[in-house]
Amino acid sequence: MTSPRTLLKAWNLLARKELGQNFLTEPTLAAQIVDLAGIGPDEAVLEIGAGLGALTIAAARRAGRIIAVEKDTQLAPLLRAELLANGLEQVTVLEQNIFTLDLPRLADEMGQPLTVMGNLPYNISSQVLVKLIHERRAVRRAILMFQKELGDRLCAPPGSKTYGRLSVMLQYCADITVLRTVRPELFFPKPKVDSVVLAIDFKTAIHPPVGDEALLEQVVQAAFGQRRKTLRNALAGGLLPLDNAAALQVLQTARIDPRRRAETLTVAEFVALTDVLEGHLAT
Numbered sequence: 001m002t003s004p005r006t007l008l009k010a011w012n013l014l015a016r017k018e019l020g021q022n023f024l025t026e027p028t029l030a031a032q033i034v035d036l037a038g039i040g041p042d043e044a045v046l047e048i049g050a051g052l053g054a055l056t057i058a059a060a061r062r063a064g065r066i067i068a069v070e071k072d073t074q075l076a077p078l079l080r081a082e083l084l085a086n087g088l089e090q091v092t093v094l095e096q097n098i099f100t101l102d103l104p105r106l107a108d109e110m111g112q113p114l115t116v117m118g119n120l121p122y123n124i125s126s127q128v129l130v131k132l133i134h135e136r137r138a139v140r141r142a143i144l145m146f147q148k149e150l151g152d153r154l155c156a157p158p159g160s161k162t163y164g165r166l167s168v169m170l171q172y173c174a175d176i177t178v179l180r181t182v183r184p185e186l187f188f189p190k191p192k193v194d195s196v197v198l199a200i201d202f203k204t205a206i207h208p209p210v211g212d213e214a215l216l217e218q219v220v221q222a223a224f225g226q227r228r229k230t231l232r233n234a235l236a237g238g239l240l241p242l243d244n245a246a247a248l249q250v251l252q253t254a255r256i257d258p259r260r261r262a263e264t265l266t267v268a269e270f271v272a273l274t275d276v277l278e279g280h281l282a283t
């Protein structure tokens with residue numbers, strides 16, 4: 001792997017901050033991430049934000065097929081040239097915004113659920129996660145690098161300050177494992193903060209499953225949208241079709257103290273609350 005600094009210079013390009021371009025500089029680290037991801041020859045891998053190919057090249061040495069998505073059309077030819085130079089022909093580079101890619105359709109075309117991999121641009125990491133949650137029937141596993149602060153939020157338990165909307169929605173449908181942290185020195189350009197690699201295994205069965213997942217998202221959004229307020233006031237805050245009396249009734253039926261705050265609720269309690277609310281809205 002040629003160093004990102006050398007490659008960009010040779011192609012007369014600059015790293016684009018607005019695309020979250022912090023490239024991995026260490027091939028051994030890229031190989032280690034791919035090893036930790038347990039990528040094997042039978043897998044279909046989708047890489048989000050392939051950049052200059054650090055992870056792509058490491059993964060292509062192990063995986064059956066790789067679809068590498070890269071939004072920056074200036075980088076894509078460079079990436080193709082790098083892959084060719086490394087004799088890696090089983091990689092398809094898509095010059096595309098990840099948000100325009102239909103994952104269930106891609107998984108159908110590949111004949112199996114996808115292993116998703118990526119050193120995510122920090123400015124779209126949360127949105128990518130929401131997309132993966134929504135389209136998870138197409139995803140077997142995701143091995144993703146995040147800014148450490150977001151990684152901590154995703155893993156945060158109830159009761160902690162960083163526990164929030166995404167922690168609940170992700171923990172509801174996935175098991176999360178911290179694989180390793182990565183220091184800023186291992187990227188070019190060097191970011192200001194540490195990163196973390198997480199393995200996200202989507203659950204094949206959820207216990208307990210919620211009746212209406214879209215409603216769960218709305219409840220979680222309403223609760224954390226006003227996280228300093230009591231649940232009763234947050235739920236009656238306007239996002240849900242509930243007034244203060246109805247919010248109280250729903251919380252009491254779900255056996256949740258209306259004076260509690262969103263960050264104290266377990267995922268199972270959010271599920272129970274949503275199921276009660278669904279029944280309430282149906283009457």
Ligand SMILES: C[S@@+](CC[C@H](N)C(=O)[O-])C[C@H]1O[C@@H](n2cnc3c(N)ncnc32)[C@H](O)[C@@H]1O
Pocket residue numbers: 019020021022023024025048049050051052053054055069070071072075096097098099118119120121122124
């Ligand atoms: C943090 S860099 C990682 C690059 C490379 N995977 C690595 O580890 O060195 C993120 C990459 O995602 C690309 N990117 C940014 N927004 C994107 C989007 N919406 N869809 C696809 N790729 C995107 C950037 O251009 C950049 O190459």
